[in-house]
Amino acid sequence: MSDQGPGQRAWRASCTFCGAPVEFRSAASPMAVCSFCKSTLVRDGESLRRIGQSAELFDDHSPLALGARGQYQGESFTLIGRVQLAYQDDDGLEGRWTEWHALFDNGRSGSLSEDNGAYVFGFGLPPPAPTLPDLLQPAVGTALLVAQRPWVLSSRVQVHVHAAQGELAEAPDLQATYPVVELRNSGGEVLSVELLPAGAVLSVGRSVQLAELKLSGLPDGKQPSEAKLQAKGIECPSCGSSLTPTLDSTRSIVCGSCKAVVDISKGLGGDLKFYRQDNTLEPLIPLGRTGRLTVGGTSLAWQVVGYQERCDEPTEEGEEQTFWREYLLYNRTAGFAFLVDAEDGWSVVRTVTGVPSTRGDKLSYQGVDYKKRYTYTAKTTYVLGEFYWPVRKNQRTLNTDFTGSSGKVDLKLNREKTGNEVTWSAGESISAQDVMTAFKISPDQLSAFKREASLLSSIELGEWGSNLFWILVMVILILILSRCSDDCSDVRETYGEYSAEYQQCRSYHSSGSSHGGSYGGYSSGGSHK
Template sequence: MVDPTPQRAWRALCSFCGAPVEFRSAASPMAVCSYCRSTLLRDGDTLRRIGQTAHLFDDHSPLQLGVAGRYQGEPFTLVGRVQMAYDEGVWNEWHALFDNGRSGWLSEDNGQHVFAFEQPARSALPENWARTPPGVTLFIDQAPWVVASSVSARVQAAEGELAFVPDFAQTGTVVELRDTQGQVLSLDDTEKPPRRFIGSAVSLPDLALHGLREGPAEAPIKSAGIECPNCGAPLAPRLGQSLSIVCGSCKSVVDISKRDEGTGLAHYAQDNGLEPLIPMGRSGVLDADGSGKADSWQVVGYQERCDEPGGDDEQTFWREYLLYNQQRGFAFLVDAEDGWSVVRPVTGVPSSQSASAVFKGVTYRKKYTYTAKTTYVIGEFYWRVRRDQRSLNTDYAGAGSKARLLLNREQTGQEITWSAGQILDAKAVMGAFGIKPDQAAAFKRDAGASGSWWSGKTGWLLILLVIVLVVMLSRCGDGRDCNRVRDTYGAASYEYSQCTQRAGSSGGSWGGSHGSSWGGYDSGGSHK
């Protein structure tokens, strides 16, 4: 059992409100008063107030100050947190103080977590590293790193004890790079020279944590509530970190990222669609990462997507369920025309060539590259959902004994995200989420509609499935608004060129040999 009680601590009174402030590490230069949110700098044996931090954005994380655990056999305690803000939302970085005095950072990474430590610089960074686009390989300290994301961000708020003094007024470029060993390198140009942090993916259950927040990760709703800006119906987000939510009454998509600022909420209307096959809020037990261990996952979001084929290629449609587990983060259950699958964002980057990719020792064959568009959403999401969001995707599949394994590369804005997963049987999906046997026809994807499939109670379910596809087709074949493609990818991009060439053409039909077979992770450009 880890003992979170420090062997030695330094205590003083807040110079603004007089509340006690404790430092567990002699190396920590500042702390945030838990009572008045004053930022306090250590000045000899006293504390000097240098400002006040903003309110923290409440989120779904089970982590909090005082949580203790073990990493690589060494005990640690979470003593501080910084909350980073950027255009697409926020992410948290927790200051972990080890019993041996070492500081580390437990950070959020696409719905999962990374444990990172500061590393000394052995050589100068490449020129223009802060302006290198995603997908480019840079050699840093003689090792290859692939740029995964580049965003403008700042420290929005903080709490507890920190290992550095943040500048709350400064916005800088945060670049994350990944390697084929599953590591993440984080660089921030707000400091000269930039500090370097290297980390690896961790699972919260593997850290033997105790002192976590108890109960479901529901968002604390203010007494005033949140009203839909379109119809006035009450909105009740279940996850504190949700940035978008769909009104249950009028189906408007509402941006709630600024709900605490008292400003109007941005939103857009969408056509009503049929309900998802798996009800919102339903929980199921799945092995979402191929580890052989099943966990409970709850459906919190749903989105319909289609590809934008070029030339005479047929159009493809699929649906994705956003799944949530309090300690493991998020996963995506994908319902495509050729079957079901489950994928999760991965840390690191595969070793990829023109026709293949290697990830964790498995070789994947390249299947398709295509532009995907989100056409309809329900529920809530930890990224900002925008009308007709587009991304550039590449799908890969394993071969031989690994044929059930899947890999996806998705680029949105200034970020590239890789996801890995596996094919699921329809019966396994039904069993996991408690779907009744008389709905089997609606879940079956790899058989024709003939014979007994049309008999009894199942025939009408197939009719409903056809209706769903017709509705999705009508949403995807909307004239291909090339202005939105230009705004997303740029006027000189291949995507915009292809769109203008297709302008005026009609939409494709369901099925075909091109497009997404298993979807993938769509963050709308979300970094964390």
């Protein structure tokens, strides 16, 4: 026995398969993985018993590492193990996410898990476990009561343990496939329920940024904000050009030469899935450009790492089609955000851990009331750069936009459903000038960035003039819709020949492929994925 830090004592034994020494940082840990032969070993009195062999870890370039020390809510912890869970969604898309076992100096165990490009710190619920409602039949988005508390069912996936390393709080079942269900509430919490064959395991967590954890002992001894991610170069399966992902959480990367979209969600070894896409618009903000923006009240430097073009799918013949663009922004300590360029202006948003409270078509989130505007199907038509979710061709999501205000600031909420997951995003409007200033765009590009949030924004009209104006608008809209053209002439008439909407529409239709624009916040295909 030897001390391993405050409140920790080590227990050592030999691997029953290869004889290598296996060390338990916590004498309470029920299992560990031999670092030499990958045998999964469980404690059996004062000896070890082998129950199987763990697969090789998927190299996710995580900025975290075993042995890293940190603090959460004033208590110190050490990362002593991790488990990688794999899943397959309803569309057959595979993915993985990682949960790190955090052992606190006072003996308490927690879990630091991936959550939509960010992290959640969670803790298991003490016994007795609450009586659970049916979690397998209700649709995602359904409101449920668990232990007399209201929750919203947010995601449901079938998972299995892909690989493990170090010590875990519970011995994993390496053979079982089981559902993982997540529920979220208006208090910003996420309830994770693992429906294991032996019984349900529940934990509750909250969103956390790595910078808050004061981590030390990371690779190269640097903090996440200073760490230089070591990425592997891979060969594009379409054209053979070299691809080098730069983010630890990249799941899809676009080849800079042939624009093929390559799925690396299952690792960089073996055959990589990809699809080709036609080159369309170039982003107004170049990939790799860094700008300082205020997101959620905090001013940070954000780098453009991804770009996607999206459109809605009209539900009626002759209905106007809307196009918009989303820039994926990255900060090493804060995670990801979206800068959205839509017909009614620019906005910056982030996915949120919790959910708003609902009253009919009205929502309340962080003390602000929101009103429903549009519900529509959104389709991704073109992407560039890197993404923390596996990008698939012609991805579709069901979106609902809500608007609110706080003082003079226009606030936005977006609900996005894809497969068996619902993701919420929150943000606010930002002026074109502020976007240009943040990313150091030349002033002569103002015409390309400026969006009109309202046709009447710069027109002063009396009551009679306003009525006449709207009559003329209705006449024009009737004429446009009556044409029912299958090209982009209606978009040109509405937004102008040189507008981004018209150029994107032309590009979209030439490659063969009405509601407001999306407020961003793309789902990753699983709450902890």
